[in-house]
Amino acid sequence: MKQWWYCLLVVLLALPLGAAEMPLNMTQGVTDISGKVYDLHMTILYICCAIGLVVFGIMIYSMIYHRKSKGAVAANFHESTKVEIAWTVIPFIILIAMAIPATKTLIAMEDPSNADLTIKITGSQWKWHYSYFDKDIEFYSTLSTPREQIDGDQTKGENYLLEVDKPLVLPINRKVRFLMTSDDVIHSWWVPAFAVKKDANPGFINEAWTRIDKPGIYRGQCAELCGKDHGFMPIVVNALSEADFDNWLIEQKQLVKTEAAEAAASMSQTLSLVDLNQQGEQVYLARCAACHQPNGAGLPGVFPSLIGSPIIKGPVEEHLNIVINGKPGTAMQAFAKQISAQEIAAVITYERNAWGNDSGDVVQAADVGNFSNNSAISPKPATEAADTAAINNVAETLTETTPQAAEAIGKIVTPEELPTLTMEQLMAEGEQVYAATCAACHQPTGTGIPGAFPSLIASPVVTGPISGHIDIVMHGKPGTAMQAFSRQLSPQQMAAVITYERNAWGNNSGDAVQPADVASHGQ
Numbered sequence: 001m002k003q004w005w006y007c008l009l010v011v012l013l014a015l016p017l018g019a020a021e022m023p024l025n026m027t028q029g030v031t032d033i034s035g036k037v038y039d040l041h042m043t044i045l046y047i048c049c050a051i052g053l054v055v056f057g058i059m060i061y062s063m064i065y066h067r068k069s070k071g072a073v074a075a076n077f078h079e080s081t082k083v084e085i086a087w088t089v090i091p092f093i094i095l096i097a098m099a100i101p102a103t104k105t106l107i108a109m110e111d112p113s114n115a116d117l118t119i120k121i122t123g124s125q126w127k128w129h130y131s132y133f134d135k136d137i138e139f140y141s142t143l144s145t146p147r148e149q150i151d152g153d154q155t156k157g158e159n160y161l162l163e164v165d166k167p168l169v170l171p172i173n174r175k176v177r178f179l180m181t182s183d184d185v186i187h188s189w190w191v192p193a194f195a196v197k198k199d200a201n202p203g204f205i206n207e208a209w210t211r212i213d214k215p216g217i218y219r220g221q222c223a224e225l226c227g228k229d230h231g232f233m234p235i236v237v238n239a240l241s242e243a244d245f246d247n248w249l250i251e252q253k254q255l256v257k258t259e260a261a262e263a264a265a266s267m268s269q270t271l272s273l274v275d276l277n278q279q280g281e282q283v284y285l286a287r288c289a290a291c292h293q294p295n296g297a298g299l300p301g302v303f304p305s306l307i308g309s310p311i312i313k314g315p316v317e318e319h320l321n322i323v324i325n326g327k328p329g330t331a332m333q334a335f336a337k338q339i340s341a342q343e344i345a346a347v348i349t350y351e352r353n354a355w356g357n358d359s360g361d362v363v364q365a366a367d368v369g370n371f372s373n374n375s376a377i378s379p380k381p382a383t384e385a386a387d388t389a390a391i392n393n394v395a396e397t398l399t400e401t402t403p404q405a406a407e408a409i410g411k412i413v414t415p416e417e418l419p420t421l422t423m424e425q426l427m428a429e430g431e432q433v434y435a436a437t438c439a440a441c442h443q444p445t446g447t448g449i450p451g452a453f454p455s456l457i458a459s460p461v462v463t464g465p466i467s468g469h470i471d472i473v474m475h476g477k478p479g480t481a482m483q484a485f486s487r488q489l490s491p492q493q494m495a496a497v498i499t500y501e502r503n504a505w506g507n508n509s510g511d512a513v514q515p516a517d518v519a520s521h522g523q
Contacts, residue, residue, distance in 0.1 A: 026038055026041050027192055027193065029192065029193045029194060029195050030193050030194070030212055030213050030214055030216065030218065030239075031193070031194050031195060031210050031211055031212055031213060032211060032213070033105075033108060033109055033194070033195050033210065033211075034192075034193060034194055034195035036104075036105045036108065036195075037105060037109075037195040038195075039101075040101055040102055040105050043098075043101060044098055044102075047094065047097070047098060051094070109195070109208075110207075111209070112175075112177040112178075112207045112208065112209040114175065115175045115176060115177030115209060116171075116174040116175050116176065117132070117133075117170075117171070117174055117175075117176045117177070118132075118133040118134075118176075118177045118178075118179065118481060119131065119132055119133065119168070119170075119176060119177070119178055119179070120133065120178075120179045120180075120181070120481075120483070121178055121179065121180045121181075121189055121200065122180075122181055122182065122183055122200070122440075123180070123181075123182045123183070123184075123187030123189065123200040123222065123226070123233075124182065124183035124184055124187075124333060125184055125185065125226060125227050125229065125233075125290075125291075125331055125333075126142075126143070126222075126226070126227065126229040126230070126232050126233040126290055127140050127141060127142040127143075127233065128140070128141045128168075128189070128233070128235065129141075129183075130168050131483065133476065133481065133483045133484075134476055134478055134483065134484060135249060135252075136253070136256070136484065136487050137249070137252050137253075137256075138488075139166050140166070140338050141164045141165065141166045141167065141168060141235075141236070142164060142165055142166075142286065142287070143161065143163070143164060143165075143232050143233065143234055144163045144164050144165045145157065145159075145160055145161050145163055145232075147285050147289070147294065150232075159219065161221075161231060161232060161234060162219045162221065162234045162236070163234065163236060164234055164235075164236045165286075167217070167236035167237060167238040168235070168236070168237045168238070169237075169238045169240060169245065169248055170210075170212060170237055170238070170239050170240070170245070171212075171239070171240060171241070171242050171245035171246075172212045172213065172214060172215055172239050172240070172241060172242065172245075173211065173212075173213070173242060174211065174242065174245075175209060175210075175211045176209060176210050176211070176212075177207065177208075177209045178196070178198070178207065178208045178209060178210075179205050179206075179207060179441075179481055180198050180199070180200040180205065180206045180207070180208065181200055181201065181202065181203075181204060181205050181206070181440045182200040182201055182202040183202065183333070184202060184331065185202065185226050185227060186199055186200065186201050186202070186224050186226060187199070187200040187222050187224050187226045187233070188200065188222055188223040188224035188226075189208075189220070189222070189223075189235060190220045190221060190222070190223035190235070191210075191218055191219070191220035191235055191237060192220060193218040193219075193220075194210040194212065194218065194220075194237075195210075196208045196209075196210055197223055199224060200224075203439065203440065203443075203444070204440070204449075205440060205441055205449065205452065205453065205481075207452070212239045214239070215239050215240055215241055215244075216239055217236065217237070217238055217239075218236075218237045218239060219234065219235065219236050219237075220234070220235040220237075221233060221234045221235055222234075222235075228290075228299070228302075229290045232290065259340075262340075263340055263341060263342070263365075266340070266341060266342040266365040267341070267365050267366045267369055268366070269342075269364070269365065270364055271346075271364065272362075273349065273353070273360075273362050276345065276346045276349040276350065276362060276363070277346075277349060277350050277353060277354070279342075279343070279346035279350075280346035280347045280348070280349050280350025280351070280354075281350050281354070283339065283343045283346055283347040283350070284347050284350055284351065284354075287335070287338070287339065287347070288347065288351075291303040291331060292304070292305070292306050295355065296351070296354060296355040297355075303331065306351055306355065306357075307355045307356065307357065308356075308357065312351055312352055312357050312359070313357070313359070316348070316352075316361060316363060316367070317371065319348050319351070319352065320344075320348065320363070320367070320368060320371045321371070323335055323344055323347070323348055324336045324344065324368070324371065324372065336372070340365075341365040341368040341369050341372075342365040342368075344365075344368045345363045345364050345365045345367060345368050348363045349361065349362055349363045418491060418492065418514070418515035418516045418519055419492070419515060420514055420516070421492070421495075421496070421512075421514065421515070422512075423499070423503075423512045425496075426495065426496045426499040426500070426512055426513070427496075427499060427500055427503060427504075429492070429493070429496035430496035430497045430498070430499050430500025430501070431500050431504070433489065433493045433496055433497040433500070434497050434500055434501065434504075437485070437488070437489065437497070438497065438501075441453040441481060442454075442455070442456050445505065446501070446504060446505040452481075453481065456501050456505065456507075457505045457506065457507065458506075458507060462501050462502055462507055462509075463502075463507065463509065466498070466502075466511055466513060466517070467521060469498050469501070469502065469513075470494070470498060470513070470517065470518055470521045471521065473485055473494050473497070473498055474486040474494065474518070474521065490515075491515040491516075491518040491519045492515040492518075494515075494518045495513045495514055495515045495517060495518045498513045498518075499511065499512055499513045
C-alpha cells in the first residue's frame with residue numbers, strides 16, 4: 001500500500017515541475033493578472049487531478065479486491081447518513097476552496113480604475129482602430145501578411161497571419177485601460193500574454209485593462225466569429241519602456257505634422273494613369289480585396305462585384321462618395337480617415353480601370369479633396385495639371401480636421417469665414433455625428449451607461465453654459481473616457497453635435513451653436 005502512496009506523491013510533484021514546459025498548457029503571460037490566471041488555472045487543474053486520482057483509485061481498488069472471483073460478498077444496506085453527509089460536505093468544501101481564489105482573480109481582472117492611459121479599441125471587418133485618449137493619436141491596424149503567402153504562392157513567414165502594418169504601442173509598468181466597441185459585428189480582442197479577452201460589441205462599451213511587466217512584441221487575434229475573414233484580424237502589441245513610449249508619443253505628434261504636409265503636397269501632384277494604377281492595386285489588395293476579392297468579383301449575395309458595377313461605371317462623384325463616406329447599413333466602411341486622399345484617388349482610379357472596366361478615368365488627390373469640400377468634379381486626363389482652386393478647397397477641408405495640414409498649406413480659415421446654419425441643418429447633421437462618434441458611449445438614446453458613461457439627458461454639461469459644453473467636446477475631460485474631439489471633428493461637426501445634444505431627448509434648450517462659436521472658443 002505504501003508503494004501506491006509513493007507513486008501518487010511522485011505524480012503530484014511531477015505535474016507542477018513539467019507544467020510550464022507543456023506546449024498545450026496555458027501560457028504564463030507577462031502581466032501580474034496573467035500570472036494570477038495561470039496560478040488559478042494550475043490550482044484548479046491539480047484539484048481536479050487529485051479528485052480524479054482519488055475517485056478512480058477507489059474504483060479500481062474496489063474492482064480488484066472486491067471482485068466475485070475472490071469470494072467478495074456485497075454488503076446489504078441502504079441509506080447511510082454518514083456517506084450522504086460526506087459526499088455533500090466534502091464537494092462543498094472543495095468548491096469553496098476553488099471559488100475563493102477564482103473570485104479574487106476575477107475581481108482584479110474587472111478593475112480598470114486609476115489607469116495611467118486609456119485607449120479606445122474599435123473592431124471593424126477586418127481591422128482594429130486604436131485611439132489614445134488625450135494624446136491626439138489614432139490609427140488603424142490591419143493585417144500585413146503578403147497576399148502571395150495567403151494564396152500559397154510564397155512560403156509562409158514566421159508570423160503568418162499574426163503581423164500588422166501598425167502595432168498597438170503600450171508602455172510597461174503603467175496601467176492601461178481599454179474601452180472596446182465595434183463598428184459592425186461582434187469582435188473579440190484577445191492577447192493571451194496579457195490574459196485579456198473582451199468582446200467588442202456594436203453600440204456598447206466593454207472595459208479591460210493590463211499592466212505589462214517587460215518589453216517585447218506580443219501577438220493575439222480576434223477570438224470571435226466575426227465573418228469570412230475572422231482569421232485575418234490579428235493583434236500585435238509593441239510594449240516599450242516608459243522612456244521609449246514617451247519618445248514614441250513625441251514621434252507620433254511629429255509624424256502627424258509630416259503626414260499633413262505630405263497630404264498637402266499631394267494635392268498639387270498630378271500622377272499618370274500607370275502610377276495611379278500601381279499604387280491603387282496595392283491599396284486595393286490591402287484594404288478592399290478581403291470583401292471584393294483580389295479579382296474584383298466580390299462574393300455573390302454578400303459583397304458586390306466591382307466588374308462593370310453601376311458605381312464603377314457611373315459618375316466619379318458617386319464612386320468618391322461611397323469610398324469616402326461608406327454606405328450605412330452595409331459592410332462598406334468610410335475610408336476618409338483610414339487612408340490618405342492620394343490613396344483614395346489611386347484605388348478609385350484602379351477600380352475604374354481594372355478587370356476590363358477600362359474607363360480611362362484618372363482621379364487625382366485634389367479631386368478627392370475637392371469632393372470632400374462638396375464641389376462636383378469630372379475625371380481629368382492624366383496630363384491635366386491640378387487645379388489651384390481645388391487645392392484651396394482642400395486647404396479649407398484640412399483646416400477643419402488637421403491644423404497642421406492647413407499650416408503646411410499656409411491657409412487658415414477664420415471664424416468669420418465659417419457658415420451660419422439653421423437649427424434644422426444643425427440638428428440633422430448633429431444627429432449623424434452623434435450616432436457615428438458619441439452613441440457608442442452615451443447610447444443612441446442619450447441615457448449613457450450608469451457607472452461608466454454619464455447620461456446626457458438634463459445633464460449639468462448639456463443644460464449648463466454653452467462654453468462649458470464646447471470646452472468638454474473640444475478638449476475632453478482628463479481622467480475619464482471623454483476624449484478630445486478638436487482634431488477628430490470639424491468646427492461645423494462639433495457645433496452640430498453640441499446643438500443636437502442640447503435639444504434632443506427632451507433637453508429642448510433652443511440653443512443653436514454655430515461653427516464660428518466653436519472656432520472662436522478654440523482661439
